[in-house]
Amino acid sequence: DAGVIQSPRHEVTEMGQEVTLRCKPISGHDYLFWYRQTMMRGLELLIYFNNNVPIDDSGMPEDRFSAKMPNASFSTLKIQPSEPRDSAVYFCASRQSPGSNQPQHFGDGTRLSIL
Amino acid sequence: AQTVTQSQPEMSVQEAETVTLSCTYDTSESDYYLFWYKQPPSRQMILVIRQEAYKQQNATENRFSVNFQKAAKSFSLKISDSQLGDAAMYFCAYLSNFGNEKLTFGTGTRLTIIP
Numbered sequence: 001d002a003g004v005i006q007s008p009r010h011e012v013t014e015m016g017q018e019v020t021l022r023c024k025p026i027s028g029h030d031y032l033f034w035y036r037q038t039m040m041r042g043l044e045l046l047i048y049f050n051n052n053v054p055i056d057d058s059g060m061p062e063d064r065f066s067a068k069m070p071n072a073s074f075s076t077l078k079i080q081p082s083e084p085r086d087s088a089v090y091f092c093a094s095r096q097s098p099g100s101n102q103p104q105h106f107g108d109g110t111r112l113s114i115l
Numbered sequence: 116a117q118t119v120t121q122s123q124p125e126m127s128v129q130e131a132e133t134v135t136l137s138c139t140y141d142t143s144e145s146d147y148y149l150f151w152y153k154q155p156p157s158r159q160m161i162l163v164i165r166q167e168a169y170k171q172q173n174a175t176e177n178r179f180s181v182n183f184q185k186a187a188k189s190f191s192l193k194i195s196d197s198q199l200g201d202a203a204m205y206f207c208a209y210l211s212n213f214g215n216e217k218l219t220f221g222t223g224t225r226l227t228i229i230p
Binding site: 050 | 215
């Protein structure tokens with residue numbers, strides 16, 4: 001079975017540009033999570049969806065960040081305008097319900113570098 | 116809020132030997148889940164093992180086992196017969212069973228395997 005698929009794997013862009021990260025969850029999984037990983041702050045949950053509906057976006061750092069899930073098989077995380085401090089690895093993860101004991105399956109991450 | 120602490124930023128072990136990675140957590144909840152994730156240089160987050168708090172029996176997965184001490188809020192990972200492929204960052208994580216889907220991670224332990 002295909003795992004969580006993220007694209008692109010690497011993204012390098014100049015500050016001020018719009019960045020869009022993409023995620024395809026595992027088929028049948030109805031929870032989707034976006035994380036950010038930095039050396040300073042470790043792994044942080046940014047936002048998560050259940051059945052395509054955003055449930056908790058309290059981890060989204062600023063209004064420059066937005067996430068959407070238009071259907072069960074696709075989600076985007078957008079940064080506009082991007083800043084150098086947004087440089088990090090962004091992970092998408094998904095899991096199925098019911099039961100919190102179902103583990104989250106992570107994608108390979110997108111390494112984002114803002115120059 | 117829950118917190119997860121990994122007090123060993125780095126550990127090393129001789130190949131074929133046994134190593135234990137420490138994790139403590141703080142929570143007022145009685146029902147939750149604990150996980151160990153592995154992040155090799157390829158960056159992918161891989162689930163190693165999980166433990167339900169209501170189970171007294173320690174979880175095992177082949178060479179990986181945990182020592183779960185609920186009263187002490189301790190959740191250590193033991194790797195037996197260490198292999199070169201075990202070299203990675205290891206993250207301990209906590210998940211509440213009360214509807215909050217936020218997975219709280221520790222800061223990680225970098226494990227080096229010495230040939």
